[in-house]
Amino acid sequence: MSDSRSRRASDPIRVDSVVDLAYRRIRDLVLSGELAPGARLGQIELAERFGISRTPVREALRRLAGEGLVDPLSNRGFRVADFGLEGVLRRLEVRALLEPGIARLAAERRGRGDIERMEASIAREERARSGVEAHDASRDFHVALARATGNEELVRVLESLWLVEVGRRLLSQRYAVSNWQAEDVAEHREILAAVAEGRPGEAERLMAEHVRRAVHHWERPGERRDPAARP
Numbered sequence: 001m002s003d004s005r006s007r008r009a010s011d012p013i014r015v016d017s018v019v020d021l022a023y024r025r026i027r028d029l030v031l032s033g034e035l036a037p038g039a040r041l042g043q044i045e046l047a048e049r050f051g052i053s054r055t056p057v058r059e060a061l062r063r064l065a066g067e068g069l070v071d072p073l074s075n076r077g078f079r080v081a082d083f084g085l086e087g088v089l090r091r092l093e094v095r096a097l098l099e100p101g102i103a104r105l106a107a108e109r110r111g112r113g114d115i116e117r118m119e120a121s122i123a124r125e126e127r128a129r130s131g132v133e134a135h136d137a138s139r140d141f142h143v144a145l146a147r148a149t150g151n152e153e154l155v156r157v158l159e160s161l162w163l164v165e166v167g168r169r170l171l172s173q174r175y176a177v178s179n180w181q182a183e184d185v186a187e188h189r190e191i192l193a194a195v196a197e198g199r200p201g202e203a204e205r206l207m208a209e210h211v212r213r214a215v216h217h218w219e220r221p222g223e224r225r226d227p228a229a230r231p
Contacts, residue, residue: 103207114148
């Protein structure tokens with residue numbers, strides 16, 4: 001065995017790899033519901049459960065807090081975040097501010113490959129025969145639109161706001177009680193046309209209306225909020 005191969009084989013496991021492992025394990029426990037909303041996340045207990053030290057557990061919890069999956073407690077660690085309607089609405093409000101700008105940038109920077117990916121996601125959504133399939137294709141359209149900006153930070157932020165597992169549960173409900181799927185496909189086609197034809201202002205306007213409809217759908221009667229309104 002060469003010296004270089006020997007060194008690689010004996011290298012210690014990187015700390016960030018252990019953090020990634022802890023992050024994935026805790027994330028799975030939260031999203032599966034095994035750890036209920038509001039449950040306290042003890043760093044010592046989690047470290048013992050995974051057979052690792054507290055340091056990577058703490059770093060993983062901080063990362064999950066940044067994604068909104070866990071809430072930090074003042075001087076008391078962390079707890080599982082609530083994925084109820086209020087949490088969904090808060091994330092939708094952020095998307096209502098973020099995604100119109102994404103659509104504008106995409107209309108200015110998109111390439112042929114970007115257009116093809118968005119067209120493919122719309123076609124999959126149109127063919128979908130379940131809420132999960134429709135959700136995943138719809139989300140793929142929005143992520144492809146973000147990628148068309150050429151700014152991976154925008155992609156990262158959008159993906160953290162739109163968690164696959166939570167979105168599937170919610171849109172499966174919406175899929176069952178409305179014609180959401182057909183409306184979503186039609187609105188995506190309009191946004192794509194504006195992006196493909198290089199009409200940034202129109203793409204921005206259409207996306208603002210698109211996300212606003214989602215906000216209004218989930219609001220309780222009498223509690224309407226307009227994320228684009230000025231005080």
